[in-house]
Ligand code: ADP
């Protein structure tokens with residue numbers, strides 16, 4: 067035997083040979099069956115064929131050398147142990163053939179029960195069961211049905227029709243009313259269906275049944291729906307599945323038999339207790355198939371107290387052993403309990419936190435482990451309000467769930483109207499075809515945003531996510547008519563003031579008001595709930611785990627905030643500063659007119675006047691923000707977007723001018739504006755006159771902003787506060803650009819700071835690939851770098867974000883060129899490499915160079931882990947993502963420690 071094993075690769079493991087850590091090789095089901103076996107739990111004997119055998123088979127289309135012999139040897143051992151031979155006509159051993167990959171892929175690959183039954187052994191089985199013909203024929207018809215469907219692709223409905231037909235003939239809807247004769251007749255009908263679809267008789271040789279079933283499990287790894295599921299769930303395509311061959315035990319032997327599922331805690335809420343379902347006189351798949359009504363697991367106590375108590379003791383045992391929620395499948399055969407499966411159970415986001423907290427209380431895991439077991443995506447889910455959909459609410463349309471949450475309100479079709487109604491205390495939903503920067507005030511005022519165009523990365527989606535505001539985008543069934551203030555969908559028309567509800571998680575749109583539940587977790591972050599005294603186990607668990615994450619993390623977490631309100635909220639959510647304060651919005655609204663004057667200025671004088679008028683307005687904005695962030699650093703980005711974004715759109719302006727001219731009105735000003743817009747028109751505005759380029763071309767613009775920032779800081783400090791301004795220059799590609807801006811800024815700073823003691827840092831965004839590649843030089847002129855990974859991604863890939871997402875990202879995702887959009891999660895290999903180079907070379911040139919990241923990646927869990935590994939000092943993200951980033955920054959430390967020790 068030993069000699070044989072050195073020649074043959076080992077492809078088959080007895081349950082006694084495996085354990086729970088061998089999931090790669092034995093799959094989840096096999097590894098856990100082995101673990102339970104070794105714990106001494108009653109698992110029917112069996113063996114597991116490895117994922118390696120599957121991979122070898124899929125590679126060549128043939129069973130690898132040695133596999134058949136090893137299966138034979140393990141089967142013989144199983145037969146000896148059971149005292150029966152596979153398919154023996156007089157006293158048959160039957161087995162189940164069960165798939166089981168490393169990751170559970172529910173419903174992807176199926177199981178065949180009762181393998182080994184044929185026209186002769188069905189008689190033997192009946193005798194074995196004490197002349198129970200009904201049971202034997204029921205088992206046989208199940209084999210043909212499952213084998214036909216799973217192994218030979220016979221359409222499952224045909225079997226179901228035949229079963230319904232048999233029940234109808236009996237005048238019943240319950241399969242238990244079918245007697246042995248009925249089931250024997252059903253077997254004949256099934257065999258005909260089988261032969262019709264496969265062109266052959268149902269295989270009678272037990273070993274052939276077994277081999278075909280094993281092969282079918284191997285092949286199911288590449289079944290289309292498995293491939294699609296893996297792609298969605300980002301499960302690697304090359305893992306393969308294991309196959310478990312398990313001696314059958316029978317839950318369909320009569321009322322003292324049955325089958326069920328159990329959870330050691332409630333997978334929905336995490337509450338402790340006994341959760342599960344039981345079905346008497348049934349075989350496995352009946353429980354989930356909904357063939358008959360199951361009873362709550364607690365009822366088993368009445369039906370079979372011995373088995374119930376035994377099950378409870380195993381549940382406690384498994385939970386203690388796995389130190390986690392377990393889900394369990396079991397069968398009772400004539401009063402004897404058998405354990406058929408266990409695994410660490412799936413759970414909701416809320417249950418994940420609650421269970422982790424409870425297990426810490428019970429001393430089963432420590433806080434590090436609790437932190438490891440929850441994640442930022444779950445936390446984000448818990449922060450959104452939800453619809454209480456217990457009534458019948460039918461959606462009228464479905465768009466993209468662009469920014470999660472649940473919002474109801476009166477439909478409005480313009481930003482102004484949104485602001486107006488909101489000011490009167492109304493909840494509104496801003497409905498647009500698509501949004502643009504002018505809708506910002508309306509978006510802030512609205513409870514939710516609904517657009518008929520654009521995807522997950524449209525303006526509406528991106529801005530809404532940044533604000534943590536519910537948004538459904540691209541609901542293309544909606545015909546939005548803004549001038550007439552209404553939209554139509556199907557036969558419905560919704561006018562201004564009609565109430566609608568949008569679900570930003572599912573993308574569904576409802577007419578009328580769906581009741582909403584607020585998020586307790588946000589209440590807690592807002593400081594409205596005292597965690598220690600909270601009745602809510604979720605709040606207590608979140609508090610505890612967040613506190614631990616904060617102790618563990620090395621990355622600081624800042625926020626992107628343009629207003630004092632956002633800054634204040636982010637601070638409550640734990641932000642340790644502002645990593646990105648954009649100044650664009652300070653040029654919008656009633657200030658547009660000043661910006662127009664600035665752009666139209668023909669003389670230095672005119673320009674300086676416009677700038678002088680803007681200065682106090684900007685200063686006042688900064689004063690508020692510094693006050694809100696008293697004592698914490700605030701990174702202010704000088705103006706970044708191309709100037710024409712502040713002017714009316716070309717077409718609209720051209721029409722206005724033409725119409726006014728027609729009427730003989732004085733259009734001198736509009737014409738000048740139109741000329742300016744035409745002059746500033748760019749083919750590729752994202753690659754045009756913007757960022758630092760603007761600062762170098764428009765005299766006085768950056769100087770005015772620098773002055774406003776520093777004067778505001780001095781004001782706050784003089785009033786007894788503290789301000790830590792960091793001035794950030796956008797879009798730098800060459801150190802000379804930064805040096806030029808810096809020289810001018812330093813003069814202003816020296817002049818304004820005076821005796822106040824205010825310290826001002828000057829740094830730059832790293833968002834142009836050239837900046838990353840020359841970071842060593844740029845660091846000479848920068849006290850900090852902030853990676854603008856949105857632009858770095860655009861320019862690194864050569865994508866224009868607004869164009870590409872709708873145009874071809876779907877195809878790239880489908881082809882697997884991206885696992886996920888590089889705008890959602892940083893492309894660590896490519897764009898991330900630029901970050902790594904810049905961080906290393908920047909720090910080499912200037913030790914202690916402060917490094918951060920702003921942009922959406924700062925709040926994305928995987929990206930946070932990456933930024934931790936690169937050694938950044940902080941991430942900055944939208945206020946709502948701050949808790950997510952804190953949590954993930956803590957988890958990143960654990961992950962790094964885990965991979966070191968491996
Ligand atoms: P899934 O992965 O879909 O859960 P399983 O391999 O667990 O598929 O099989 C489904 C059900 O079939 C099990 O829950 C169990 O009830 C039943 N089953 C599987 N193997 C056996 C067996 N050896 N004896 C009795 N029932 C079994």
Ligand code: MG
Nearest residue numbers: 095395406407
């Ligand atoms: Mg199962």
Ligand code: MG
Nearest residue numbers: 796833854857
């Ligand atoms: Mg940028």
